[in-house]
Amino acid sequence: MGTGADVRDILELTGGENDGPISKKDLINSDKKKSKKTTETLTFKRPEGMHREVYALLYSDKKDAPPLLPSDTTQGYRTVKAKLGCKKVRPWKWMPFTNPARRDGAIFHHWRRVAEEGKDYPFARFNKTVQVPVYSEQEYQVHLHDDGWTKAETDHLFDLCKRFDLRFIVVHDRYDYQQYRKRSVEDLKERYYSICGKLTKVRAASGTEPKIYIFDAGHERRRKEQLEKLFNRTPEQVAEEEYLIQELRKIETRKKEREKKAQDLQKLIKAADTTTELRRAEKRVSKKKLPQKRETEKPAVPETAGIKFPDFKSAGVTLRSQRMKLPSSVGQKKNKAIEQILMEQGVDLNPMPTEEIVQMFNELRSDLVLLYELKQAHSNCEYEQQMLRHRYEALLKAGSGGGCGGITGAGLAAATQGGELNSTNSTLASTPGGDAQSWPSTDDIKVEAKEQIIDVVGAPLTPNSRKRRESASSSSSVKKVKKP
Amino acid sequence: MGTFKVGALVFDIGSYSVRAGYAGEDCPKADFPTVIGVTLDREDGSTPMETDGDKGKQSGTTYYIDTNQLRVPRENMEVMSPLKNGMKLMFEHYNIPAFFLCKSAVLSAFANGRSTGLVLDSGATHTTAIPVHDGYVLQQGIVKSPLAGDFMSMQCRELFQELSVEIIPPYMIASKDSVREGSPASWKKKEKLPQVTRSWHNYMCNCVIQDFQASVLQVSDSPYDEQVAAQMPTVHYELPNGYNCDFGAERLKIPEGLFDPSNAKGLSGNTMLGVGHVVTTSVGMCDIDIRPGLYGSVVVTGGNTLIQGFTDRLNRELSQKTPPSMRLKLIANNTTVERRFSAWIGGSILASLGTFQQMWISKQEYEEGGKQCVDRKCP
Numbered sequence: 060m061g062t063g064a065d066v067r068d069i070l071e072l073t074g075g076e077n078d079g080p081i082s083k084k085d086l087i088n089s090d091k092k093k094s095k096k097t098t099e100t101l102t103f104k105r106p107e108g109m110h111r112e113v114y115a116l117l118y119s120d121k122k123d124a125p126p127l128l129p130s131d132t133t134q135g136y137r138t139v140k141a142k143l144g145c146k147k148v149r150p151w152k153w154m155p156f157t158n159p160a161r162r163d164g165a166i167f168h169h170w171r172r173v174a175e176e177g178k179d180y181p182f183a184r185f186n187k188t189v190q191v192p193v194y195s196e197q198e199y200q201v202h203l204h205d206d207g208w209t210k211a212e213t214d215h216l217f218d219l220c221k222r223f224d225l226r227f228i229v230v231h232d233r234y235d236y237q238q239y240r241k242r243s244v245e246d247l248k249e250r251y252y253s254i255c256g257k258l259t260k261v262r263a264a265s266g267t268e269p270k271i272y273i274f275d276a277g278h279e280r281r282r283k284e285q286l287e288k289l290f291n292r293t294p295e296q297v298a299e300e301e302y303l304i305q306e307l308r309k310i311e312t313r314k315k316e317r318e319k320k321a322q323d324l325q326k327l328i329k330a331a332d333t334t335t336e337l338r339r340a341e342k343r344v345s346k347k348k349l350p351q352k353r354e355t356e357k358p359a360v361p362e363t364a365g366i367k368f369p370d371f372k373s374a375g376v377t378l379r380s381q382r383m384k385l386p387s388s389v390g391q392k393k394n395k396a397i398e399q400i401l402m403e404q405g406v407d408l409n410p411m412p413t414e415e416i417v418q419m420f421n422e423l424r425s426d427l428v429l430l431y432e433l434k435q436a437h438s439n440c441e442y443e444q445q446m447l448r449h450r451y452e453a454l455l456k457a458g459s460g461g462g463c464g465g466i467t468g469a470g471l472a473a474a475t476q477g478g479e480l481n482s483t484n485s486t487l488a489s490t491p492g493g494d495a496q497s498w499p500s501t502d503d504i505k506v507e508a509k510e511q512i513i514d515v516v517g518a519p520l521t522p523n524s525r526k527r528r529e530s531a532s533s534s535s536s537v538k539k540v541k542k543p
Numbered sequence: 544m545g546t547f548k549v550g551a552l553v554f555d556i557g558s559y560s561v562r563a564g565y566a567g568e569d570c571p572k573a574d575f576p577t578v579i580g581v582t583l584d585r586e587d588g589s590t591p592m593e594t595d596g597d598k599g600k601q602s603g604t605t606y607y608i609d610t611n612q613l614r615v616p617r618e619n620m621e622v623m624s625p626l627k628n629g630m631k632l633m634f635e636h637y638n639i640p641a642f643f644l645c646k647s648a649v650l651s652a653f654a655n656g657r658s659t660g661l662v663l664d665s666g667a668t669h670t671t672a673i674p675v676h677d678g679y680v681l682q683q684g685i686v687k688s689p690l691a692g693d694f695m696s697m698q699c700r701e702l703f704q705e706l707s708v709e710i711i712p713p714y715m716i717a718s719k720d721s722v723r724e725g726s727p728a729s730w731k732k733k734e735k736l737p738q739v740t741r742s743w744h745n746y747m748c749n750c751v752i753q754d755f756q757a758s759v760l761q762v763s764d765s766p767y768d769e770q771v772a773a774q775m776p777t778v779h780y781e782l783p784n785g786y787n788c789d790f791g792a793e794r795l796k797i798p799e800g801l802f803d804p805s806n807a808k809g810l811s812g813n814t815m816l817g818v819g820h821v822v823t824t825s826v827g828m829c830d831i832d833i834r835p836g837l838y839g840s841v842v843v844t845g846g847n848t849l850i851q852g853f854t855d856r857l858n859r860e861l862s863q864k865t866p867p868s869m870r871l872k873l874i875a876n877n878t879t880v881e882r883r884f885s886a887w888i889g890g891s892i893l894a895s896l897g898t899f900q901q902m903w904i905s906k907q908e909y910e911e912g913g914k915q916c917v918d919r920k921c922p
Contacts, residue, residue, distance in 0.1 A: 185897075185898045186898070186901055222919065223679065226676070226677050226679065228676050228677075228681070228829075228830050228832070228833055229676060229677065229679040229681065231830070232676075232679075232681040232682055232683050232684075233682070244830055283830075283831055283832070286831045286832075287831055289866075290831060290834070290866055292866065294867075297866070297867065
């Protein structure tokens with residue numbers, strides 16, 4: 060093996076002090092280096108019992124501090140081995156002991172450490188009993204007398220309560236039926252708690268208000284009856300109840316849908332009216348008053364009618380044509396409709412964006428959308444009216460009694476509603492004031508019509524539909540009572 | 544810390560076997576059949592059998608039991624027994640310091656870690672459903688049915704009679720030859736057999752039948768159906784005399800009588816309740832508030848329940864009969880030891896509790912109170 064010195068020798072390099080045999084210096088130097096290293100670096104001694112690899116994970120570099128607070132790992136980490144045979148043997152003795160929980164003071168024997176001689180039996184403290192009140196003869200005669208209960212029976216009840224620590228179900232089970240009458244659990248509880256209550260009241264010091272536990276026996280009896288019925292339901296009944304609940308849900312969702320549609324319609328019509336109103340206001344009033352009125356009336360316009368063009372509040376320079384751009388919330392159909400109408404009327408699809416033109420153009424398109432929506436709503440109502448009319452005629456022919464009156468009413472109401480829309484749509488020159496007042500009344504009719512429509516559409520058209528509705532509502536009340 | 548238990552013995556006397564042992568252990572040391580042999584005074588020393596195990600009857604004759612493994616100094620040991628008889632005998636004859644009685648249903652429940660539940664015990668003579676609430680038995684809800692192990696043994700016996708197969712207990716057989724399946728057995732009788740009494744012979748035959756019952760019978764998952772039963776795999780069984788056969792549909796038909804007594808033969812009328820009905824009737828007689836608690840821990844014990852498929856079928860039947868919102872849980876230990884000895888194990892657990900020491904009936908109390916103290920102190 061060639062050492063460094065040999066290589067230098069071969070290459071005839073002068074290495075300086077490397078000639079000569081190894082002297083103490085090298086060794087001493089190396090020692091110094093080593094000692095320097097040890098003092099410089101922080102060594103964390105690997106705790107006993109920890110494997111080398113695990114230690115390497117925790118303390119990877121000598122320079123790294125351990126991630127956690129350094130603690131004494133010798134105690135906790137390794138599994139503590141039992142050090143047997145270290146100390147002197149502790150002898151055991153067969154000792155007699157008494158159990159303070161026993162009343163007869165019987166003496167038993169068991170093995171125990173000699174050191175623990177004389178101490179109390181540690182399990183005696185688990186002997187807890189329930190405090191059952193004890194009444195005297197006098198107290199009974201004066202306060203606790205009851206027609207339904209003899210003294211003997213009451214005594215028997217209290218004796219059982221004491222034996223079984225107020226487990227009323229067991230008390231009821233062990234109650235002596237041959238000697239006394241048959242009592243239900245509620246009867247027993249009622250008697251017990253009433254006596255307890257009276258005794259606390261009587262025995263309480265004058266002036267203090269003791270807290271008495273009131274037991275509502277009637278409620279308990281009803282609750283148990285309810286539970287019995289629930290428990291004894293046949294699977295058919297359960298299935299029927301589920302079916303009814305589903306139907307109820309369907310009816311409710313349909314109702315919600317219709318209400319929503321009605322509201323949308325309402326908004327639409329309002330929007331239409333207010334825009335017409337605005338137009339009138341614009342034409343009537345002079346230009347100076349315009350900005351004021353517009354501000355006051357603008358909030359009345361609902362945002363769903365027409366298109367809302369976003370206002371650019373950005374600082375800096377923007378192009379006016381941006382304001383003309385249709386927002387993305389406008390759907391494809393409406394877009395197409397707008398384009399169609401514009402083309403029909405011969406209006407340029409993208410006019411030059413001067414200030415006035417931009418405003419007018421936006422308004423125009425908003426109105427077009429409004430018109431389109433109104434047209435759609437109108438056609439929907441017409442369709443519904445047709446459908447109901449057909450149904451009405453069909454039922455008239457069938458001639459069932461119960462549903463007829465409701466349907467006729469619905470049919471008529473729908474017809475009137477459709478008529479209303481017709482009037483508002485065709486003539487934009489209607490008086491806004493009159494319409495605003497008549498809105499509530501038509502709303503009511505509309506709501507009623509909706510309800511009747513719902514009843515007709517949702518439930519099957521049989522005489523039993525009313526019965527089903529009633530049973531559905533009663534089953535939901537059953538569920539509510541079951542909760543406590 | 545020391546052991547605070549007092550040395551105690553636990554006895555569980557059943558109609559098929561007696562289990563006895565020390566408290567604190569996990570299985571009884573002695574488990575022997577509940578039959579007592581009384582020797583009649585005959586020259587040949589044969590031992591006829593009395594088939595009821597009541598010790599208190601005749602105190603004159605000596606009794607033999609099959610195995611006697613307990614050698615216990617009777618002075619200082621307390622005795623705990625799951626049955627009500629024999630307490631007087633214990634105190635006066637054996638001079639024990641303390642005694643306690645407990646219903647085996649409660650102990651079975653304790654052995655499974657529950658203080659409330661419905662204990663279904665299907666043993667040799669009876670199938671009983673006992674509701675236990677908070678460690679106390681609700682006596683009004685106990686429902687008993689005689690359809691159990693003995694009933695099945697009877698049915699097996701009838702089956703063999705139908706097949707015209709003779710039951711020969713092993714003690715009679717000197718040698719046997721292997722025969723083909725289904726053909727009559729060929730065996731040689733032992734010579735010089737002592738003259739045995741009828742009852743003992745019957746007892747031995749019963750042992751053979753019980754072995755057949757335990758190994759071959761199975762309860763089907765759904766109510767018995769001829770076609771389904773025909774498709775079940777057959778089990779081969781060989782009797783001690785060499786007769787061997789494959790049993791197919793009969794395996795399922797016989798235990799069906801437990802669950803559906805209307806089909807079973809040899810029953811007087813249709814007044815018997817199947818196992819599923821027994822359970823539901825018992826729960827039905829209890830207060831409605833505790834019913835979910837009872838259904839939530841149905842403890843299945845007893846040797847008869849070890850028949851293959853018993854617990855599955857029971858589970859199925861109960862889930863059909865209870866309302867769908869009821870949480871049903873069947874607790875059935877899988878090991879034979881635990882199921883047969885669950886009452887004993889419960890007694891062992893109870894006797895080794897520290898807090899149990901105050902419940903013993905000591906000799907003093909018995910002397911003072913007499914038998915009434917048992918009614919008072921024991922649940």
